[in-house]
Amino acid sequence: MSNLSSAPASGQADRVTAWSLIRPYWVSEERRTAWGLLITIIVMDLLLVGINARLNTWNRDFYNALEGRNVREFPQLMLFFSALAFAFVGISVYNRYLRQMLGFRWRQWLTTRYMQEWLGDGTFYRIERDRLTDNPDQRIAVDLESFANTTLSLTLDLLSTLETLIWFSTVLWSTAGALAVMIGGTPVQIPGYMLWAAIVYAIAGSLLTNKVGHPLVSINYQLQRVEADFRFGLIRLRENAEQIAFYDGMRTEESTAQDLFGRIRENWWRVMKYTRRYSFVLNFYGQIADIFPIVVASPRYFAGLLSFGTLMQIADAFGSVSESLSWFINNYDTLVQWRATVNRLREFKRVMQHPHLKESVSPATEHGGINLHYVDESQLSTHKLTLALPNGETLTSVRDIVVKPGSRWLVRGPSGSGKSTLLRALAGLWPFGEGSIDAPVNARMMFIPQQSYLPVGTLKAGLTYPAAATDFSDEECCEALRVCRLEGYVDRLHESHQWWRILSPGEQQRLAVARVLMHKPDYVFLDEATSALDTENEAHLYRLLTERLPKGAIVSVTHRKPLAQFHQETLDIARAGEHAVAYTRPPST
Ligand SMILES: Nc1ncnc2c1ncn2[C@@H]1O[C@H](COP(=O)(O)OP(=O)(O)OP(=O)(O)O)[C@@H](O)[C@H]1O
Structure with missing residues (x-):
């Protein structure tokens, strides 16, 4: 027996979280290959951060050798640099190759599952009949691809960023030393003051960027939707070319297409407005970042407590630390798009899991339906x-x-x-x-x-x-x-x-x-x-x-x-x- 109007356990429908979209692949029958690839990529990321850290000390020795006109050490330093550079290039290339491989495998797995769910049990028909969601084709073809690759790159970047942060924070803490300041006439030592400066600097930037750029999340969601509507409109036009030509309906079609494009335009202006605002913040932040560490460390350099090489090393480490702490700012664009994609997939998943949802509350079926x-x-x-x-x-x-x-x-x-x-x-x-x-x-x-x-x-x-x-x-x-x-x-x-x-x-x-x-x-x-x-x-x-x-x-x-x-x-x-x-x-x- 099949009761078409049987109501779902409502409430469960809203429990589709980003995590419930991510998790299934990593516990699926493909988990071994997936984890194998992921761990290899993480190890490669760690090696890359290690090479960068080694380059940081090389930086100090290099500038000290230059300052001291040390001709004997110079070729050795260049040779060492070449070895590090070669290793870096090789690992980077294969790191990217494996990331692409894992991203595609994940997308392939997701696409197969979503297609089965969408096409299975007449779900695709009910979604269209009851207009439960827009453009499921886009969700399967575009959103899944973006979801798999972006989730992967954001996670891996975050991991290597954390490692960079830990590594270079230690460098900053140990090399920059303590700063002596007078507070209320009393001398106070601030140990690892460059690290604190980097943290304050990055947190301030992140808060400001989030405040300025937050509206972009919902604007991007809308933008993806109107882009898909426009594409679908053009496909319908192409599919019905003959009928439209018989009716001589090109003017109407053009105005409909223009209307659809108009909605993209409207959203795009909003994207531009908010992007401009947050680009101001981002650019100011980036410009100041170049000079800020040298300014903050200069008192100790001028006091003769730091060599030129160490100053350069500190500036480099400060850059790495603030860059790591600014991960949120630097990835804001991507995070915004990722959240919009996740929201679209969550909605799609919710509808696919409960295609009867609308029926169950429809006045036509509230007394049982057919x-x-x-x-x-x-x-x-x-x-x-x-x-x-x-x-x-x-x-x-x-x-x-x-x-x-x-x-x-x-x-x-x-x-x-x-x-x-x-x-x-x-x-x-x-x-x-x-x-x-x-x-x-x-x-x-x-x-x-x-x-x-x-x-x-x-x-x-x-x-x-x-x-x-x-x-x-x-x-x-x-x-x-x-x-x-x-x-x-x-x-x-x-x-x-x-x-x-x-x-x-x-x-x-x-x-x-x-x-x-x-x-x-x-x-x-x-x-x-x-x-x-x-x-x-x-x-x-x-x-x-x-x-x-x-x-x-x-x-x-x-x-x-x-x-x-x-x-x-x-x-x-x-x-x-x-x-x-x-x-x-x-x-x-
Ligand atoms: N998904 C739907 N949502 C809302 N109304 C619908 C939907 N599908 C059909 N209808 C409406 O149901 C009514 C009956 O449609 P149906 O196609 O069964 O008519 P019909 O008797 O086969 O007509 P015809 O002889 O013209 O083919 C129509 O008024 C139609 O607009």
């Missing part, structure tokens, strides 16, 4: 079925029907009365309303809409969809094409095209019927599936269906009177309020 039961019977039946819209408004009530194997049903009714919605409910895609449906548990069902979906690929793949092309022989496909009067395409079975652009609507409808003939479902539901065909071709296809699926039930939604001859039962659907309820009557021509 219950779809899978029963061990060969017939399909409805009980006290009322179809409604997601907002609870009643569409129509449907008289109880029993669709037996081999029976032929005609569903009729005015446009918008709810005929397609009834098919959606029978397919388990529409929970809004009341009553129940008993569907045969092992029956194979096929729903054929007016315009059938054709995947990208060969004509054969389109014909055998949703089965794989390899599930049917070429002979079976050719035969199905021929009987549906598509013999002209028999030789093109293995050609790959965007077939929905090549085949005429009528040909696409014939292809859909050929698909049905090959799959031989127990139940076939045709929703205006032959509307693009002439009466003779339409009758030919219906004759084929009834002859070749003698035991299959056929349910047709159509406005075409001549089709009545192929059906024995009729279900008339009435709009709510126009007639009391929907009713059945014998077919009439």
Whole structure:
């Protein structure tokens, strides 16, 4: 039994945290490789920081050698520098290579999982039907990539930054010495004063940057959304190029595209405004950083307590410490984008985990919704079925029907009365309303809409969809094409095209019927599936269906009177309020 309207354990939905997005990969079946790569990268990072630290002492010796015009030590120092530089280059290159490898593996793992979750159990359909979230394609294609790579680089950079901080803090503490100041006439020693100066300097900068740049988080979230909307708008335009050209709708399309772009522009101005503000802070901070340590250390240098080499070493160490402490400032842009990406993925994950969430609070399902039961019977039946819209408004009530194997049903009714919605409910895609449906548990069902979906690929793949092309022989496909009067395409079975652009609507409808003939479902539901065909071709296809699926039930939604001859039962659907309820009557021509 499946109750489509079953409410989720609400409350759990909001528990999607950044950590719950990060964790799964690191405990997955790929964890060994993942941790192996991560640890190798961290070791390399440590080596790089070690080399930098060694260069810091080299700096002191180098400047002291220069100041003392020590020609003998100079070549040795250059040789040592070359060795360090070579090691640094080699480790850096492979460090980056492995980071890219790990980032991609993580993205690949996430993409596979998200695709499974999105496509599984009709979630993608419910998300679109109820408009639960925007642009899921962007979340899978762009946000996951950015999430994996940015999380990785931020974490690794933070780790090596911490190591740099510890290392160079010790250098600063030990080399700069204590500063003697007079407070209220009493001499006071401040040990490791350069370190304190670096800490105060970095904290002040971080607080200021956060204050100035904070609005960028939500602006970036919006920006990603409007960028995706704009891209989607252009894709729709491209997909419907012919129709737009027929309508001569270029002006309207241009203004729609301009409107969408206008929203990007609006957001972009805001991004620029706040970026300008925080760039001021960042640049002032960067400029002062060059001179600040020398100014602070100069009293001890002028007092002769520091050599020139040590002053340079202190300036270098101060730079490293304040740079490490300014990690937050330096990565503010990236952090802002990362948070926006995480928020988008959290929302997407929440919606995927609970695609029924909106249904459970919809007025249309608060009294139970339509219950779809899978029963061990060969017939399909409805009980006290009322179809409604997601907002609870009643569409129509449907008289109880029993669709037996081999029976032929005609569903009729005015446009918008709810005929397609009834098919959606029978397919388990529409929970809004009341009553129940008993569907045969092992029956194979096929729903054929007016315009059938054709995947990208060969004509054969389109014909055998949703089965794989390899599930049917070429002979079976050719035969199905021929009987549906598509013999002209028999030789093109293995050609790959965007077939929905090549085949005429009528040909696409014939292809859909050929698909049905090959799959031989127990139940076939045709929703205006032959509307693009002439009466003779339409009758030919219906004759084929009834002859070749003698035991299959056929349910047709159509406005075409001549089709009545192929059906024995009729279900008339009435709009709510126009007639009391929907009713059945014998077919009439
Ligand atoms: N996802 C949805 N959200 C809100 N309303 C919807 C949704 N899908 C369909 N509707 C509305 O439900 C009503 C019935 O639609 P349905 O497609 O079932 O009509 P129909 O009888 O098949 O019409 P036609 O004969 O024109 O194809 C329409 O008014 C439609 O706008």
